[in-house]
Amino acid sequence: MKRRKYEIDFEDFERKIIENNVKLFILCSPHNPVGRVWKKWELKKLGDICIKHNVYVLSDEIHSDFVYPGYKHTMFNTLSEAYEKISITCTAPSKSFNLAGLQISNIIIPNIEIRKKIKKEIAKVGYSSVGIMGIVACQAAYEEGEEWLNELKQYIYSNLGYLRNYLEDNIPEIELVEPEGTYLVWLDCSKLGISGKKLEEFIIHKAGLWLDVGYIFGKEGDNYIRVNIACPKSILDKALNRLEKAVRELKNEIK
Structure with missing residues (x-):
């Protein structure tokens, strides 16, 4: 890819x-x-x-x-x-x-x-x-704190790999913008067909998640969401499951 x-x-x-x-x-x-x-x-x-x-x-x-x-x-x-x-x-x-x-x-x-x-x-x-x-x-x-920080970075890097694979396998409509740094990950939702405020409403009311929607960073971010992966993997998995379910329902509505 x-x-x-x-x-x-x-x-x-x-x-x-x-x-x-x-x-x-x-x-x-x-x-x-x-x-x-x-x-x-x-x-x-x-x-x-x-x-x-x-x-x-x-x-x-x-x-x-x-x-x-x-x-x-x-x-x-x-x-x-x-x-x-x-x-x-x-x-x-x-x-x-x-x-x-x-x-x-x-x-x-x-x-x-x-x-x-x-x-x-x-x-x-x-x-x-x-x-x-x-x-x-x-x-x-x-x-x-160096030892703790090094272990934290390894955990976050593992979360990034999990997120990448989950999106590719289960939510291909949402694409990872591969990060070189930070634990705040930029996701492209262009293929969902919704953006800006509508994307925000979808994330909050359909997926049940509170994420940063890209439009707050300027009009160029209308099709994006920002996800914090500095969290337990169980929380990340739960969030991705909700997002997958919401995307699947959205696709059925469009059909």
Whole structure:
């Protein structure tokens, strides 16, 4: 089966910067929801365009721990000193170690002047002091959580294989967009013949599932749904069974 893949339209990217007088580019790396792990040459091309037009880069790398075999995550700000000067890198232990409730994240800003401005803005909104529990949990996760994280990634990779096979064998109308990273999987539902709000209603009321429907990411996502596979395999199986039943009923209705 031919695997579809999302790619960057660099000409369109540069054109939008010029036409909209863009000053800050938010880079999602690895990309959510399409699951791309950007290659070095892609990041460099984006970086060069941003430098050319004096655009700062906010690099959201919160999913960087979740990269599948055969792929490697590269931090944008490590590729050159020039990129380092224009970059603000955001990471967190929340995705990797399920610590979102503790409100802790990391902002890496090598450029001292930018760092001062960001710290000033953070203080204005009351986030200048984080909770002690979050700090302790973050340190514990990074210092002692490697074994747990490695086992988690193997489990998620196994879930991905299960999802892939289940769709191919039982719900061929829904196609997996093969991810290179993240545990949020992008599924193409074009063959169902419904999209946008109608697809959302189908997922909620017919399949009995609460998933992210693609239109929330823009009109290009109208035919897609996003599934979180960072869960027990029994839960994933139950969800797929419901989805299969709903698709089968939909096909019968169309007939």
